[in-house]
Structure formats: C-alpha cells, structure tokens
Amino acid sequence: MTSYKEMSREELVKESESLKKAYDEYKALGLKLDMSRGKPSPEQLDLSMGMLDSLKSTDSMILENGMDARNYGQLEGIPEARRLFAELMGINEDEVFICGNSSLNMMYDTVARAMVFGFPGGEKPWGQQKKLKFLCPVPGYDRHFGICEVFGIQMINVPMNADGPDMTLVESWVNNDDTVKGIWCVPQYANPDGTTYSDEVVRRFAKLKPAAGDFRIFWDNAYCVHHLTDDHPHLLNLMDECKKEGSEDMVIMFCSTSKISFSGAGVAAIGCSKRNMDHLKAKVAMQTISFDKLNQLRHVRFFKNKAGIEAHMLKHRALLKPRFDAVEEAFHQGLDGTEVARWTEPKGGYFISVDVMDGCAARVVALCKEAGVTLTEAGSSFPYHKDPRDRNIRIAPSYPSIDDLKKAASVFTLCCKLAAAEKLLAE
C-alpha cells in the first residue's frame, strides 16, 4: 500500500471514502469485541484446573516446618512457597515475602506503607515530606501510575528506548533530586511495549546513587516467565547486580502467578533485601495476621518448582502465540506501507504496543468503540492519562478467540487509516 503521507489530496479523499464504506459495513455487523485488558483466555485458565485437585480433604495440611497451613501464622509465607518464588525470582528464600492474590495490591500497600512509615534509609515517612516524585518510563502500566495519582506523587515521564528506560535521564533525576522516591519498572516484556531491559540498563540501575536514602526501584517482574518464543531475551538479575554494588536496599521486586495460574486467585510475592524485609515484616504485622497459606500450598503442590512453572508456561505460549500472530498478521495486511502506524512484535508478555499517527490515538479508540471493538483508553499508558503525542494504543490479544482477534484487528487497522486520512485532510 501507499504511504498516506505521500498521497495527493484527491487520492486521500478517495481512500477516505472507501475506508468509510468498509467501516460502515463493520458497524453493521454489530461486533462486540474486547482487546482492552490483559486477561488470560478461558483456555489458559483451564491449564491450571488441576491445581484445584492438588489440595484435597485427604491431603496433609502440615507444612515442612510443622505448622498447620489452615491456621493463623507464618506472616511471611510458607517456606515451601518462599523457596518456589526464590527460584523464580532468582533471590534467596529469606528475601521472599509471600502475599495474597494480587501483586498490584502489594505495590499499592508498599507505597501506602512508605507514606505512613517511610523506608529504611529515609529521614521521615513519605507522607511527611513536602514533595514526592516518581519516574515513569513511558509508555507504561496505567495501574502503576494510578497508585502515584492516589497518593499525590508527582510523575515524571522517562522515554523508553529499545533497551529500557533512558538511563541517562534516570541517573540525572535519581542521583541529583532527593524528592525522587521511586521508579516503576516492568523489566521483562514491559507493559505495553514488550521491551526487556538490556544488561547495560540493569547494571546502570544497580549503580544508581540516589540523592534520597528512601528511593526505591519498583521492579514489577510481572512477565518473568511469559515467553512467546524460544530465542527469548534474558533479563539480568537486578538483585545480584545490586549486591555487587552494595545497593540492594534500593530494590523492591514484585512477582505473581496471576498470569501463570488464575488471574483472580493466584499468589503474589515481594522480593527485597534483609533490611527492607525486617521493616516490611514489622509493618505488615500491624495489618494482618497472615495471608492465605492454603492457596500458597496449592500452588506449590501443583507447580513443585521453577521447572514446573516453565513447563506450564509452554502451554500458555501455545495458546497465546497464535493470537499474537493473528493480530500481527492483520496489522501487516492492513497497515504495511501506509506509514500510519508502527507496532511492536514482542517476544513475550501480554501486549502489542501501537503508535498510530501523532494526534490520532483517541480518535482511533473512539472509532473502534463505535464499531464494537473495545480498546484500552488512549492515554492510559501515560501518567495522568496524557499521551503528549496522542499516539500510543495498547492492544491485548490474550482473551478473544483467534477469529474474533482477526476481526478486531482488521477493524483496528481500518480505524488507524481512517483517523490518519481524516487528520491529513484536515491539515
């Protein structure tokens, strides 16, 4: 296809008319498709059904340390689960704190606790400090930004490069401004652009010399085993690198099985240094008596170890990869040569990130909605929902069937072109 930018006005008018006709035909179909959230499909959830049988009434509920998993206690999680997550996260067992079903909740709580109690190394609780800033690699995860918004933490955009956040910018903020308290990172298969941070980027993170003693890297490794290919990128372990630098108190790692077992009923974990762990345990002890240890045990009995999880993830991949392929194929078919959009072809994770023509993202989302295709709201992947170039759209291909995805992706490409033509004609 021809680049829209190179079309004459006449050609554009003609193209626009033919697009509108096709668009109206789609509208007449009364589609109801949703590519908005990173939800596993029912088939993916079926993969973990065996877990429900892995803790039966006839099974022992006694943990390896002799405790009864059904009763109160073991605030930091059962030893069996700490071991499993330690292996998964590449850290020591005593650096793992097992929580409830939601790592997002743990991130929220971590910020909330910092507001009330501060972090070791800080002079006072965040809530008692005048000004608080977080660095936000963009595009990023809307719910991370939502937490900052809730607590009135000012967010600073940091552009994502092909190998991770712009580290020169990160260093200049973190090392010089003591009101910078954190940075949100999804280091592997970043939400939404699928980037895995390079070794160089991870090492530069470990070498940060924060101006604020209570600065923390929020390392949300949500997609650590969520590969879509064999030749997947390898993420350097930040905790290892930090230990070399003596900077391990700077990292709080998050991880969960929400997209490994059940999205609503998984197990989440925090990984951190001994100093942070002691602080965490003391503070969480005021908040709850213990998290759900039966669900922890259920997970351990089902997966056994990291190899068990990796084998399980191959089954997820078999369901996910064709969905990514279907979307990417439809994008190529509908958009190649038009220069109205660029998109990622990630090697893992849950999203395809699309940059449409500048100033067109909100229009594309609105057009799709009118045609029955729900997308994540434009701007969602930026702090305050403000995409400065109004161009980024996050596509979540995991949930719909392949047939539905093909339809939805076709509608999407059509809307990208329609919005672009409208814009070029209005110029």
Add this chain to the structure above:
Amino acid sequence: MTSYKEMSREELVKESESLKKAYDEYKALGLKLDMSRGKPSPEQLDLSMGMLDSLKSTDSMILENGMDARNYGQLEGIPEARRLFAELMGINEDEVFICGNSSLNMMYDTVARAMVFGFPGGEKPWGQQKKLKFLCPVPGYDRHFGICEVFGIQMINVPMNADGPDMTLVESWVNNDDTVKGIWCVPQYANPDGTTYSDEVVRRFAKLKPAAGDFRIFWDNAYCVHHLTDDHPHLLNLMDECKKEGSEDMVIMFCSTSKISFSGAGVAAIGCSKRNMDHLKAKVAMQTISFDKLNQLRHVRFFKNKAGIEAHMLKHRALLKPRFDAVEEAFHQGLDGTEVARWTEPKGGYFISVDVMDGCAARVVALCKEAGVTLTEAGSSFPYHKDPRDRNIRIAPSYPSIDDLKKAASVFTLCCKLAAAEKLLAE
C-alpha cells in the same frame, strides 16, 4: 477457700509457702502450654476439610452472573458470596463487599484509606486533620488498638459495662468532639469479656449525632454465629436501627469466616451503606483488580447459606464448649472463695476474661510464663498496652487439648493466688 484479703499475715505466709511449693512442682514438669491467642484447634479446622473438595477441577467455575470466577473482575465479590454474607450480617446484598482472607486487614485498610481519602461526610482526609481520636471500649482487642497506634490516632478508654460500652460517655465524646473519628466495637461476645451489646446500647449507637461528619462505628462482628449455648443472647442489627434514624452512613461492619472455616484461608466482608459502598469501591479499585473469587466460591459451595453456617457452628461448639467448661471448672476449683480473681463465663466467642487482684496481672503472666504457660501479655487488652489497674488477663481456651487446658488453668489459678499473696504481704 478463705478470702486472701481476710487472712492474717501469718496465714498468708503459710499459704504463700504452700503455693510456692506447688508452683515449683509445676515448674519441674517442664510444661509448654499456650492459652495466648484465639486460634481454633486442629479438630476445629478438620470440620471444614470438605470445603477443599467443594471446588474441584471438574466443577463449573462460571458464576451465576456468567462471569468466570478464575479471571480478573468482580471487585466487590461474587454475587453468591455477597448473598451469603448479606444473610449472615442481616443487611442487603448490595451493602456487602467481599474481601480477601482477613477482616483485620480490611479494618487496617479502612483506616488507611480514611487517612488518605477521608470518608463521605468529612471535610478532608483524616491524615490532613490535626487531631484524631478513637474511642476504645476496654478491655478490648489488641489488634484494633494497634491500628490506631500505627496511624497516630489518640485512643480514649471507655469502660465496658455488663451490656456494652458506657454509652453516656460514648455519646458525650462522639456528639461533642469533632476530632473523635471512630469507635472499635465487638458487639457480640466482645473480645475479651464476652459481652453482647444490649438492644438499648445498639439503639443508642444508632441515635448518635456525631460532631464529625466522618465519624464511623467500626462494628467488628467477629463472633456473630459463635455461640456456646442454646440460650444465647441476640444482638440487635445496628444497620436496621441506623436506617430508622437515617444514620446508616455512620456504620462500617466487618465479618469473616476465620473462625468458621479456616483461620488462615477464610473470607472477610465489609458491610456498609450505599454511600460508603460507592466510596469504598472507587478507592479499592486503585488498590487491586479483584480479591480471590475462587475461595469465595469454595465457601459458598460448602456452606450454601446461613443455615449451613449455623449447622457448622454447632460442630465448633461441641469442640469449644468442653474447653471453656474445663477452664471454668479449674477456676472454680482453684479460686472460689479466695477473692483473688473474677472471671467471665461467656455464652459465645473465644475468650474468658479474668480480672486478678489489682496490680497483679503482669506478675501473674510472668509467673505463668516461668512455669511454661504462655498467656496474652498483661495490658494487651488496653490501648498502649496500659491496663490502668494492671488486673486484666485474656484467656484463650480454644487451641489446647482439654488435658492441657486443665493443667494450664491450674497453673494459672496458682499464679493468681501466689501473686495476690505476694502483694498482700508486701503491703
């Protein structure tokens, strides 16, 4: 036995020597007994083992509203569980919010959210107000007080009468002081003294006219179906009474199955008015995507309805009642006539509350500890761990075997007498 207060010095010395001898004999046994926490016994936990089979891999995971219980969503809980808890709590389904495994965590979160966001009716978030007070009926639950301590909320003691908190005092604080933001209540089988609030007390709660628009009654109905007798007291429904007064925004109810199903893996719920519910849902939406719906479904499939829970509680009662009886019998045997201690004989709940001789509680707990019997720390049932008369001790008879309880209770009575004799001799 003779009242210690009426003994001559000579008699007391003799009594004291004989007590010390008996005490040393107990010490030599090397006991290791624990009556400190309200933990269900393994036999009680066994009662709910069938629940683990109530959600198998072959069962449907589709909720009555068509949603998949395994996936994200349904923040306020599954409709089936909201109905069950509505029946249990005596409120409407849309007044129920189902949470994770811990009602304590929900109480902590409710205070934490009030600090950050405030409550409907308040002028600003609690955290931005100069002075915050909570009324604390005493003796009470240590973990309630811990939450206030964490957030720097000043605690005011309110004495518990035979029918509930001293309401004249409560009214005078709540209706006149706009820095009073809350009161902790365990209205049925109060922790630790087993009191159930009278109809009159509940009605006076409903009729409160708080000076603060963001005042809330924290109604922790932890023992709502935890009866030990047939002729159990009936608690008037506060929400009903508040609706008559138009004061339903003043109540936040809490409830959980921690002492119905599994202490570590139950389901907790919040009950509140529509206005509070809308606020709650909007704020929790920033905190998590959803709680564990599979565990909610597991509970509903196992218990079915309130009648199912009540039938289940009779089995708990059969295990708990003999334990309470054993302790009370040992208390009678060891203490009747001595006037060194008074204790409750509750009709439900998890605790026996003992008032030993003024100034002796810490000493009794220390003596017990030395003889291998762990009790809740003296002062625990008061804000700031300060029992003004140093006399209250909370006994938790649920966990140990009856034989162990008999031994532990005997040691306890001995220590009560020993501490009293020491005190009287020192006067």
